[in-house]
Each structure stands twice: as C-alpha cells, then as structure tokens.
Amino acid sequence: MTDNNIAVSVIMPTYNRADLIGRSIKSVLRQTMPDFELIIIDDASTDNTEEVVRSFEDDRIVYIRLEENHLQVHKETGMGDNPRNVGLRRARGRYIGYLDSDDMYRVNFMEEMVRFMDQNPDLGLAYCDAYWHRNLDGKGELSNCNLSIEFGPKIMTIRNIIRTPTVLHTKEAGEKVGFFAPIKTRVPHEGVPYIGPEDWDYWLRISKHYKVKHHAVILVHKINETSDYYNDPDFDPEFQTPEPPPIQVLPESKDIFHKMSTAYEFVQLFEKLKHIEGWLNMTDGYVLHLLAKAGRGSGEIVEVGSFLGLSTCWLALGAKAAGREKITAVDHFQGSAEHQKGAKAECKVLVKQGTTYNQFQENLKSVDVDDYVNPIKASSTEAAKTWDKPIRLLFLDGGHEYESVKADWEAWSSFIIPGGYVAFHDVDTWPEVSKFYYEMLDQNPEYKPVMAVHSLRIVQKAMD
Structure with missing residues (x-):
C-alpha cells in the first residue's frame, strides 16, 4: 500500500x-x-x-x-x-x-x-x-x-x-x-x-x-x-557546502545570437535527417557536423564504417556548408556481425539486398550530399593501404570487436595532422570498443580527450 x-x-x-x-x-x-x-x-x-x-x-x-x-x-x-x-x-x-x-x-x-x-x-x-x-x-x-x-x-x-x-x-x-x-x-x-x-x-x-x-x-x-x-x-565527503557567491547580473553574452542560430541549425538538420535509419544519436551527429564544418586544420575527412549513411550525411552537410573537404566514406557495405539475419541488430535492408550500398546512396541523394561523398567499397585495412593524404578528422565506427577497432586505428592514425581530431563511436556501450579506446589514450599521450557526448568520444592530437 x-x-x-x-x-x-x-x-x-x-x-x-x-x-x-x-x-x-x-x-x-x-x-x-x-x-x-x-x-x-x-x-x-x-x-x-x-x-x-x-x-x-x-x-x-x-x-x-x-x-x-x-x-x-x-x-x-x-x-x-x-x-x-x-x-x-x-x-x-x-x-x-x-x-x-x-x-x-x-x-x-x-x-x-x-x-x-x-x-x-x-x-x-x-x-x-x-x-x-x-x-x-x-x-x-x-x-x-x-x-x-x-x-x-x-x-x-x-x-x-x-x-x-x-x-x-x-x-x-x-x-x-x-x-x-x-x-x-x-x-x-x-x-x-x-x-x-x-x-x-x-x-x-x-x-x-x-x-x-x-x-x-x-x-x-x-x-x-x-x-x-x-x-x-x-x-564534499562531509557535505560542507561553501557560501554561495553573491548574485551578479551578468552582461548579455556577445555570442548569444550565434548560440541561438546553432540551436536552430540543429533542429533543421534533425528534421532533415530523421528519416535515415542508423544507430547514431542525433546529438552525436551534430557534433560530427560541427567538426566537419569548423574543425581546425587542413586535410581530409575520413569515415570508417558508413553503414546506411546517417553519420556520412551529418559530416557531409557540415563540410558542404563550409565549402570544405568532401567526405571519404570507407565501408565494405556488408554490415557487421550484429546486422546479419537473426542477429540482435538485424538490418532488413542488408538481409534483403545483401548490401547496404544502394540504400546508402539513396540516403545521400535524399539530403543532396551525394556529390560531396567519395565512397570506398573496401575493408578499412585494404582502403588504408593505398591512402596517402593527411586527415584532419577521422571518424571510427567500424567493427565493434577489440581487434577490429585496433586494426582501424593502426591503419589510419598515422595520417592524422597535428591538432587533428579522431571521433570514436560506441565507447562505454560496447565493451571491446571501450577497452581499446582507454588503452589507446594510455599508450598515446599525444592524444587528449576533449569531449564526451553519449557514446561519442572526441580526442585531439597534440600540435608539433
């Protein structure tokens, strides 16, 4: 009762x-x-x-x-x-x-x-x-x-x-x-x-x-x-609450209208992309959008693990809005183990068509960024073998096994420019991804975590 x-x-x-x-x-x-x-x-x-x-x-x-x-x-x-x-x-x-x-x-x-x-x-x-x-x-x-x-x-x-x-x-x-x-x-x-x-x-x-x-x-x-x-x-261990600071009336922030426009932009993009299937949280997507649009440095934007193209669209819309680099989308378009028939995250498109590539292209066209994406239909390690360009933003969202994440990192990290960013997806939700991420930080002191949003972790490479 x-x-x-x-x-x-x-x-x-x-x-x-x-x-x-x-x-x-x-x-x-x-x-x-x-x-x-x-x-x-x-x-x-x-x-x-x-x-x-x-x-x-x-x-x-x-x-x-x-x-x-x-x-x-x-x-x-x-x-x-x-x-x-x-x-x-x-x-x-x-x-x-x-x-x-x-x-x-x-x-x-x-x-x-x-x-x-x-x-x-x-x-x-x-x-x-x-x-x-x-x-x-x-x-x-x-x-x-x-x-x-x-x-x-x-x-x-x-x-x-x-x-x-x-x-x-x-x-x-x-x-x-x-x-x-x-x-x-x-x-x-x-x-x-x-x-x-x-x-x-x-x-x-x-x-x-x-x-x-x-x-x-x-x-x-x-x-x-x-x-x-x-x-x-x-x-505080003994809950000793400090005296509150005196109430202050702060002047209006100079960037208040910029913040308002940012909020409006997020809503507009959310509405534009909500029809695309995928596991990327919309807030994570907007972070990728901002990095592609305004992240520092000069170099390529590479995405490993495009699936149906939700993250690709977020990245491409950001880069296209700023007139910056096109997105290189690396994926074999066969899905991961969890996407196969009968698996816990079965993808109907993959089961029906045997590939996600056709739906990937349709999704890019639906938001008018198909001209701003260069897809590479290959495994991550195979694509990296012929790669020779500097990368300012790398998004890793491929396989979720420890060895797979490690292989993606080892294949692409040498191309990151000083001050460049790497975004890891599914940290603290997939154990093997999390294990590699924290080991990487421990073993590579030149990379520092700069932001955590949902399961997205952003690290930045130190400047020379």
Missing part, C-alpha cells in the same frame, strides 16, 4: 560495502525533498556494514538484514530472491527509486524527478542522466557525463540505455509487473535472445504496460570500482 505522506521509496541493496555505503546514504539524506524513506537491504554482509548504517540516526532509514546471502543460497540450492524485491515488498512511497551502495544521488534528484513524473502523469517510469566516474587501475579519476537517449522499444531490445540509479517509477507500475528476476543473470525475453541483467528486464517489462520517458538532466553519480575523488563540489 502507498503511504501518501511518502513521495519516494529508495531501495538500496548492499553487501560488504562498509567503506562506501556511508557516502551513498548521505547523498539520500541530503535531498532537498524530505518526504522519502531509504530501505537498505543488507545481503548478509560479513563486514561492519550494519554498524555504519546504524550510525545514521534518521527515522527515514529502514534497515533489513538478510540471514543468508542470496547468491550463495542460489549457488547451493538454485533458489534465492533478489534483495531489491525485499525492498519492493516494504516500499510505501508513490514513486520507487534504486540506489546501489556505491552510487550517489545529486542533492536535487528526488525533487527534480518527482516534479517531472508529476508533470507527466501518464508515465510509469522516467530516467535521467549521470556523471560516470571511473578509477582505472589506480590511474586517477575519470569522470564524464553518461548521457542516455530517448526511450524506444527497439533500442531496448539491443542494449540497456537506462542506468539503475537514474530510475524513478510509480508504485503502481511495480505492483503491475511484479518483481525482479532473482539473481544477476541474463534474462530471456520474448522476441529477443536475451535482455541481460535483471534491471534491464524489469524496465522492459514496465514499458510494455506504461509510458517511459527520458529526463535529460544529470542527477546521479554512477561509480565504477572504488572512486574517492569527485570533481563535483556537490559531493
């Missing part, structure tokens, strides 16, 4: 997180919206997690300790419930959120998400964006914005675009779909080979009965491994 006096029930499962859970709890207690309950499910921790939790004297905290660890129970008996389900049975709020015991809310998470849900009463679930922190092999903090994309049933059958701590769903939706799958395993789902971990499955089940919407505001800190340092002053 829902308690009308409680807006949000936050469910926090934990196991042996005595060294981390304190800061997660503090991030909940510090919320600007006070009417919540924090339900902590201790999965039979063997450290002093309970002592840490009980040190917070706040009657909004509900502490439940399980007698046996659910994973151990499953290992021994094949049984064992998901600790989040214990929280769901206990939750009384109108809305339910999930915060793991190493992640943190920003101070206005509840206030902003509840406002968003209240203003959209047809929603069953909403999700926001996050800062994603990583401590990679002790090499210091790496924090970037983990920006999600608009919800779509099709994309959700291929990858999970919803991070667990960014979620708020109605109590009604939870009661409708029931509980999480019992253990962390890949969960089969109707119509697809698998959906993945139990949270992915749960969001998809809710979406079959309720409307789901993305709230494009950064309200969460998502932590990978043990990360002790945060660039965001919102999370």
Whole structure:
C-alpha cells in the first residue's frame, strides 16, 4: 500500500560495502525533498556494514538484514530472491527509486524527478542522466557525463540505455509487473535472445504496460570500482557546502545570437535527417557536423564504417556548408556481425539486398550530399593501404570487436595532422570498443580527450 505522506521509496541493496555505503546514504539524506524513506537491504554482509548504517540516526532509514546471502543460497540450492524485491515488498512511497551502495544521488534528484513524473502523469517510469566516474587501475579519476537517449522499444531490445540509479517509477507500475528476476543473470525475453541483467528486464517489462520517458538532466553519480575523488563540489565527503557567491547580473553574452542560430541549425538538420535509419544519436551527429564544418586544420575527412549513411550525411552537410573537404566514406557495405539475419541488430535492408550500398546512396541523394561523398567499397585495412593524404578528422565506427577497432586505428592514425581530431563511436556501450579506446589514450599521450557526448568520444592530437 502507498503511504501518501511518502513521495519516494529508495531501495538500496548492499553487501560488504562498509567503506562506501556511508557516502551513498548521505547523498539520500541530503535531498532537498524530505518526504522519502531509504530501505537498505543488507545481503548478509560479513563486514561492519550494519554498524555504519546504524550510525545514521534518521527515522527515514529502514534497515533489513538478510540471514543468508542470496547468491550463495542460489549457488547451493538454485533458489534465492533478489534483495531489491525485499525492498519492493516494504516500499510505501508513490514513486520507487534504486540506489546501489556505491552510487550517489545529486542533492536535487528526488525533487527534480518527482516534479517531472508529476508533470507527466501518464508515465510509469522516467530516467535521467549521470556523471560516470571511473578509477582505472589506480590511474586517477575519470569522470564524464553518461548521457542516455530517448526511450524506444527497439533500442531496448539491443542494449540497456537506462542506468539503475537514474530510475524513478510509480508504485503502481511495480505492483503491475511484479518483481525482479532473482539473481544477476541474463534474462530471456520474448522476441529477443536475451535482455541481460535483471534491471534491464524489469524496465522492459514496465514499458510494455506504461509510458517511459527520458529526463535529460544529470542527477546521479554512477561509480565504477572504488572512486574517492569527485570533481563535483556537490559531493564534499562531509557535505560542507561553501557560501554561495553573491548574485551578479551578468552582461548579455556577445555570442548569444550565434548560440541561438546553432540551436536552430540543429533542429533543421534533425528534421532533415530523421528519416535515415542508423544507430547514431542525433546529438552525436551534430557534433560530427560541427567538426566537419569548423574543425581546425587542413586535410581530409575520413569515415570508417558508413553503414546506411546517417553519420556520412551529418559530416557531409557540415563540410558542404563550409565549402570544405568532401567526405571519404570507407565501408565494405556488408554490415557487421550484429546486422546479419537473426542477429540482435538485424538490418532488413542488408538481409534483403545483401548490401547496404544502394540504400546508402539513396540516403545521400535524399539530403543532396551525394556529390560531396567519395565512397570506398573496401575493408578499412585494404582502403588504408593505398591512402596517402593527411586527415584532419577521422571518424571510427567500424567493427565493434577489440581487434577490429585496433586494426582501424593502426591503419589510419598515422595520417592524422597535428591538432587533428579522431571521433570514436560506441565507447562505454560496447565493451571491446571501450577497452581499446582507454588503452589507446594510455599508450598515446599525444592524444587528449576533449569531449564526451553519449557514446561519442572526441580526442585531439597534440600540435608539433
């Protein structure tokens, strides 16, 4: 039953997180919206997690300790419930959120998400964006914005675009779909080979009965491994908030009309390109458009992995608008493994025609850039063997296997001019792409990351 006096029930499962859970709890207690309950499910921790939790004297905290660890129970008996389900049975709020015991809310998470849900009463679930922190092999903090994309049933059958701590769903939706799958395993789902971990499955089940919407505001800190340092002053370890600066009335920015025209340009391009199928987020596409249009240096623009031409069109429209270099589009036009018949991202055009090249050409013509693209129908490594021109912008979006990304980089990186840009797609969404990207940064200090948008990562080569 829902308690009308409680807006949000936050469910926090934990196991042996005595060294981390304190800061997660503090991030909940510090919320600007006070009417919540924090339900902590201790999965039979063997450290002093309970002592840490009980040190917070706040009657909004509900502490439940399980007698046996659910994973151990499953290992021994094949049984064992998901600790989040214990929280769901206990939750009384109108809305339910999930915060793991190493992640943190920003101070206005509840206030902003509840406002968003209240203003959209047809929603069953909403999700926001996050800062994603990583401590990679002790090499210091790496924090970037983990920006999600608009919800779509099709994309959700291929990858999970919803991070667990960014979620708020109605109590009604939870009661409708029931509980999480019992253990962390890949969960089969109707119509697809698998959906993945139990949270992915749960969001998809809710979406079959309720409307789901993305709230494009950064309200969460998502932590990978043990990360002790945060660039965001919102999370001082003791929450010592500095005095706010005096209110200032700033003069109007000299480039305000330029910014207005940029926003208008994005909308116009979005409308022009939205009919083209592809996996490139429109914001990522606009970043490529701006790099092609206004990126520094003199040299060629090379795209590796053109598929149906969505990214090609973004690049070509940018270069053509500025009268700069044409786009060299390198692709064998046979698709990757995931695009083949019966695969998780099956491409109907490829299955029907045996190639994406004809549709690629049609898409270029539909936005009047076929005269501004030089396609090379070959594999990336074969095309690079005869290449001898400097490159000012390289976009890598070919195969998603580690060796494939590595081969593309080794084939083309020697042509990048000093100060030139390389854009990597699908970082932090495809594990093998991510693995190579971070290794490349570690091994090539002359390349520095300059921007992260969705799964697009832009690096720039140092000047001589």
